[in-house]
Amino acid sequence: xxxxxxxxxxxxxxxxxxxxxxxxxxxxxxxxxxxxxxxxxxxxxxxxxxxxxxxxxxxxxxxxxxxxxxxxxxxxxxxxxxxxxxxxxxxxxxxxxxxxxxxxxxxxxxxxxxxxxxxxxxxxxxxxxxxxxxxxxxxxxxxxxxxxxxxxxxxxxxxxxxxxxxxxxxxxxxxxxxxxxxxxxxxxxxxxxxxxxxxxxxxxxxxxxxxxxxxxxxxxxxxxxxxxxxxxxxxx
Amino acid sequence: xxxxxxxxxxxxxxxxxxxxxxxxxxxxxxxxxxxxxxxxxxxxxxxxxxxxxxxxxxxxxxxxxxxxxxxxxxxxxxxxxxxxxxxxxxxxxxxxxxxxxxxxxxxxxxxxxxxxxxxxxxxxxxxxxxxxxxxxxxxxxxxxxxxxxxxxxxxxxxxxxxxxxxxxxxxxxxxxxxxxxxxxxxxxxxxxxxxxxxxxxxxxxxxxxxxxxxxxxxxxxxxxxxxxxxxxxxxxxxxxxxxxxxxxxxxxxxxxxxxxxxxxxxxxxxxxxxxxxxxxxxxxxxxxxxxxxxxxxxxxxxxxxxxxxxxxxxxxxxxxxxxxxxxxxxxxxxxxxxxxxxxxxxxxxxxxxxxxxxxxxxxxxxxxxxxxxxxxxxxxxxxxxxxxxxxxxxxxxxxxxxxxxxxxxxxxxxxxxxxxxxxxxxxxxxxxxxxxxxxxxxxxxx
Numbered sequence: 285x286x287x288x289x290x291x292x293x294x295x296x297x298x299x300x301x302x303x304x305x306x307x308x309x310x311x312x313x314x315x316x317x318x319x320x321x322x323x324x325x326x327x328x329x330x331x332x333x334x335x336x337x338x339x340x341x342x343x344x345x346x347x348x349x350x351x352x353x354x355x356x357x358x359x360x361x362x363x364x365x366x367x368x369x370x371x372x373x374x375x376x377x378x379x380x381x382x383x384x385x386x387x388x389x390x391x392x393x394x395x396x397x398x399x400x401x402x403x404x405x406x407x408x409x410x411x412x413x414x415x416x417x418x419x420x421x422x423x424x425x426x427x428x429x430x431x432x433x434x435x436x437x438x439x440x441x442x443x444x445x446x447x448x449x450x451x452x453x454x455x456x457x458x459x460x461x462x463x464x465x466x467x468x469x470x471x472x473x474x475x476x477x478x479x480x481x482x483x484x485x486x487x488x489x490x491x492x493x494x495x496x497x498x499x500x501x502x503x504x505x506x507x508x509x510x511x512x513x514x515x516x517x518x519x520x
Numbered sequence: 521x522x523x524x525x526x527x528x529x530x531x532x533x534x535x536x537x538x539x540x541x542x543x544x545x546x547x548x549x550x551x552x553x554x555x556x557x558x559x560x561x562x563x564x565x566x567x568x569x570x571x572x573x574x575x576x577x578x579x580x581x582x583x584x585x586x587x588x589x590x591x592x593x594x595x596x597x598x599x600x601x602x603x604x605x606x607x608x609x610x611x612x613x614x615x616x617x618x619x620x621x622x623x624x625x626x627x628x629x630x631x632x633x634x635x636x637x638x639x640x641x642x643x644x645x646x647x648x649x650x651x652x653x654x655x656x657x658x659x660x661x662x663x664x665x666x667x668x669x670x671x672x673x674x675x676x677x678x679x680x681x682x683x684x685x686x687x688x689x690x691x692x693x694x695x696x697x698x699x700x701x702x703x704x705x706x707x708x709x710x711x712x713x714x715x716x717x718x719x720x721x722x723x724x725x726x727x728x729x730x731x732x733x734x735x736x737x738x739x740x741x742x743x744x745x746x747x748x749x750x751x752x753x754x755x756x757x758x759x760x761x762x763x764x765x766x767x768x769x770x771x772x773x774x775x776x777x778x779x780x781x782x783x784x785x786x787x788x789x790x791x792x793x794x795x796x797x798x799x800x801x802x803x804x805x806x807x808x809x810x811x812x813x814x815x816x817x818x819x820x821x822x823x824x825x826x827x828x829x830x831x832x833x834x835x836x837x838x839x840x841x842x843x844x845x846x847x848x849x850x851x852x853x854x855x856x857x858x859x860x861x862x863x864x865x866x867x868x869x870x871x872x873x874x875x876x877x878x879x880x881x882x883x884x885x886x887x888x889x890x891x892x893x894x895x896x897x898x899x900x901x902x903x904x905x906x907x908x909x910x911x912x913x914x915x916x917x918x919x920x921x922x923x924x925x926x927x928x929x930x931x932x933x934x935x936x937x938x939x940x941x942x943x944x945x946x947x948x949x950x951x952x953x954x955x956x957x958x959x960x961x962x963x964x965x966x
Contacts, residue, residue, distance in 0.1 A: 308736045332729050337666055337737030353720070353733040357666035372720035372733075376664055394719040395661035397705070413719040414661055416705040433715055435705045455707060510710045511693060512548065 293318040300327040304334065311361075316340040330370065335363050338380070355382045358399060371408075374401045377418055390427070393420045396437070402491045409446075412439045415456050421491040431458050431503075432468065440487050442495055453505035459484050461500045472506045549783060551690065553880025553890065554841055555683055555776040555819060560791040562774065563825040565947030566940050567956060570926040578925035585921040586931040589836050591813045592674055592743020592766040595735065599766075600652055600674055600743055602836070603632025604917045605932060606826055609771075609817050609840035610656050610676065610747070612638025614691050614700045615778030615880065616844075617897035618645050620889055623847065623905030625649030630906070631913045636676060636838070639689040639714065641703045642668040649902075654745065657734070660689050660714040662704035666737060674767070675734050676745035677718075677727070679756070682775025682792070682818040684784040685749025689714035692779055695883040697892040727763040735764075745769055750795030750818065751788075757802035761812050769838060770799045772818025776841040778890060779881035792818035794950035800833030801952075809833065823919020830920070831935035832951060839916075846912035847905045848887040850877050854899040863887055863899075 293314075297307045307325065315323060325346040328334055335344045336356035346354070349367040358377040365373075368386035377396040384392070387405035394410070396418030403411075406424035415434035425443030432448070434456030444462035451468020458471075459480070467473070476497070484497040528534065543549070571577035578585060592599040608624050615638060616624075622645040628635045634652035641663020642655055655672030657664060669675060680686060691700070691712040701708040721730045731744050746760040747769035760768045772792025777785065789795075796816045803809045816829050817838035826837050841849070852867075852874040853860040863874070866886035870879045880890035888899025924932045927939050941956040942948035948955040949962035960966065 304736070305740075309739060312739060333733040333736045336733050337669075339666070339670075352726075352729045356733050357669070357737055359666060371726070375720045376661060376666065378666060391720040395664065397665070410719065414715065416661070432719075433713070452713060454705075454710070509713065510707065512711050 293320060295320050295322060296324045296326065298326045299329060299331055299334075304331055307334065308336065311335055311338055311340075311342060311344065315342055328367070332370065335361070338363070349386070354384075355380075358382060368405070369403075373403075374399070374418075377401065387424070388422075392422075393418055396420070400487075400490060406443065412437070412456070415439065419487055421487055421493070423491070423493060425462065428465075429468065431456060431471075434458075438483065438487065440484065440491075440500075442493060450503045450505070452509060453503075455505065458503035459487075459497075459500040460503060461495060464501075464503070467503065470506050470509045471503050474502045474504050476500065476502050549781045551692070551779050551881050552782055552785070552878045553776070553778050553780075554878040555774045556786050557878075558786055560773065561793050561944065561947045561950050562791060562819060563793065563828045565793070565943045566828045566951060566953065567943060568827070568831070568923055568927060568939055569941060570923075570939075571928040575928045577928050578930065580922065580925050583925065583930070585924050585929065586933075587917060587921060589933070591815070591836060592745075593813070594743075594766040594811050595764065596674070596741060596743040596766050598673075598741045598743075600634060600654075602634060602652065604913065604920075605830060605834075605836040606631075606913055606916055606920075607633050607654075607815065607836055607838045608635040608843055609775075609838035610636035610638045610654070610678070610681075611840055611843075612640040612689075612691075612778065613643045613646070614638070614640040614662075614695060614704065614892070615890060617888070617891055617900065618643050618699070619897055619900055619902050620847065620905065621646040622649050623900065623902040623909060624843065625653070626902060626906035627909035627913065628652070630910045631917070633913065634673070637668075637672075639678075639691075640700065641665065642671070643703075647671055656747075658689065658714075659716060659718045660704075661719065662689075662706075662714075669734070669737060672742065674743040674745055675738065676747050676767075676769065677730065677734075677765075678747045679760075680749030680751075680771070681747070681777065682749050682771030682773050682789055682795075683777035684780045685751045685771075685789050686716060687780065687784055687788075688716035690777075690779045690881075692881050692883070695778075695881075695892045697894075700892055724759040724763055727759075731764045743767055745815070747771060749775075750790045750792065753790070753795045753798035754802045757799045757814075758806060761803070761806055761808050765812060767813045767815060767835075768799065768803075769815040769817060770795050771838075772796070772816070774819025775817055776844075777880075791950065792816060792820070793947060796829060796832050796834060797950060797952045803833070823916045823921075824923065826916060826920045827923040827932070827935060828940065830932055831939050832937055832953075835933070842912070842916075843909060844889050846909045847889050847900060848908070849885075849889050850874050851887055854887040855901060855904050856899065861899075 322343040328348045332351035338361035342361040351370040353372045355363040362381045364383045371390045374382040375394040377399045383402045388407045393401040395414040397416045404423045409427035411426045411430040415437040417436040421440040428446040435454040441460040448468035450471030481497040589602040589605040629651040635650045636654040693709040743766040745767040746765040773789035813835040816834040863886035885891040940953040
C-alpha cells in the first residue's frame, strides 16, 4: 500500500480523485522539500486520518467534513477543517495548531501533549481525555467524561459540560463558562486566580473568542486519588 | 504445630485466614509483581514424539536447523526479520530501570531478536541499543510520541496483558522518580492510575480505523502488532485479524507484571496453553496462518517451552519474566566490581527471600532489576546483564533446535502439532493434542 512513486509539486488535493495515501505521503515526505507550505484539500467526504502524522511547518486547509483522527499526532503543522470532525481529532498532537470550524466528535484532543486545538462548535464525549499538555478551546459545549484522567494542559469550555467533567484528573486545568451537569471523581471547583485569568484571556484571544474570563470557573484535581488508600472512592 | 486435635480447614487454611485478616486490618487489596503462582496446565504437560522408525532425525551437530523468523508480512513493506523466534516481551521503563532496558537491547541485538517498549514510552538507551525495537501503543499513551513511532521498527497496539486482561497499568509512587514522571507527564511520587481502555477508540470497528491511522503515519512501512490478554482468545484473534493486524500477540495468564492486584493475577484470564490453541484455531478458521503471524507469551521459560509453542502453531514467543530472571531477578547475589555480593538481607527486609520474591512493585529490587532507585539500579551492570541474557537466549535457542532436529525438522517452524502428546487430560483438552499413548483428544470425536 505504500506509494513510493514521486508526486508532482502540488498545493491542492481533491479526494474525489486523489487517494488519501497520496495526500499523506506528499505531506510527510515531499511538501516541505518542494517548498510548498499551504495545501488545500477538497472533498474529504468524511475520510479518516487526513493529514495525520505531519512533522513540518505546513498549513493544511480541509474543505468539508472529515472522519476519525484528522491531524492525529500532529507536530508543527497548522490544520484547519472547514467542517465537522469525527472521533479523535488531533489525538496525541505534540505541537502546532488544529482548528475545527464545526463540531467535533468523541475524544477530540485525546492524549495530546502540546499545541492548540480549537473547536468552534460543540465537542462530544471524552474531549481532552488523557490530555498531556496541549491546550483545547471549545467554543460550544462538551459531552460527558471530558478531561477524564487529563494529566496536564488546559481545556477551555465556553458552553456547558455534561456529566463527570474532569473525572480522575491529574494536573490539567479546566476553565468552564456554562453549566456543569456534574463533576467527576476527584474534580473540584477552585477559585480563579490572576494567573488563571491571564492564561484564559490569552487562550481565548488565540482562538478568536471575546468572552470575559470573569465568566469562567476553574476545575482542577482535589488530588485525593494521588495515593492509594482504603477510603478512596473506587466506584465513581 | 499440628496434631490430632488441630485440624486445618481446607477452605480456610492459614493463608486464607491471613488474607482475610490483612484485608480487615488495611482495607486494601494486595498488589505485587511477576505472574500467577498457582499451578495451571502448561507446556510441562506436553511431550514431544521425536523421530524413530517412522521419522528421520537430523544429525544433532552436523545438520542445519533454521531459526530465522519473519513477522509482519501481511501489509507492512518492512517486515521484521529475526534470527531466532524468541523475543523480549514488552516491559516498561518505569517498571524496569533505564540500565535494564539498555541491557535488554544489547542482548537482543547480539542474538538477532527484538525488544519491546512498555507503558511509559521509549528511552533513548533502549532505542540506541536495540537493533529491532517494537513500540507499544497502550491505553495510557504515557510518553507516546510520533517521533518514536517513526523511530520504531514495528508498532504494537496493546489491548491487554495476560497478568491483568481488562486492567490498566499500575506503577506505585516509589517508582515514579523524576525521569519516569517527566516521561509519563505525571507528578513525581504519585501512585499512577491508568486507563484500561484506549482514549480514542472503542471496539473492533474503531480498531480497524486506528490501525489505518498508524499505517498512514508510518507510510505503511512498519508492521502493526495487536496484543491481547488471554480471555476469549478465539474471538479476539479473529477480530484482530479483521481489524488488519500484521502480527497478533497473545499473552497467557502466567504472564508477568510490574504491579497488579493479586486477585487479578491469579483469577483472571486463561492459561497460555489454552490461549495458544484457541489463537491457532482462529487463524486456521480464517485461513490466515502464515499470513498473520502469531506471537505467544505468558510463562515461557525454556527451549522446550518454545519448541512446544512453535509446534502448536506460534511463529514466535515473547519472554518477560524469564528475561528478568536471566538478569538476576530472584538471585541471591548481584555483581559489583566483578564480585558476587549477597542480596539476601535486602530480600529479608522486603519480607521475602531469593526464589520467592515478587516485590517488583516496591521499587526495592535487591538485585537492581525492577527499580528506579539510584543506588539499587547500579546493582545491574548493563554489560553483565546483556551477557547473561545473551547466554540465556542462546541456551533456549539451542534447546529449541535440539528438539527440532530430534523431530526431523530442518527449520524450527516445521515443528507441528502432530509432534506433541499430552501428559494430562486437562492439557490434552486445552492444547488439542492426544493424551500420551492414546489417540484421544478430549472434546474431539474419536
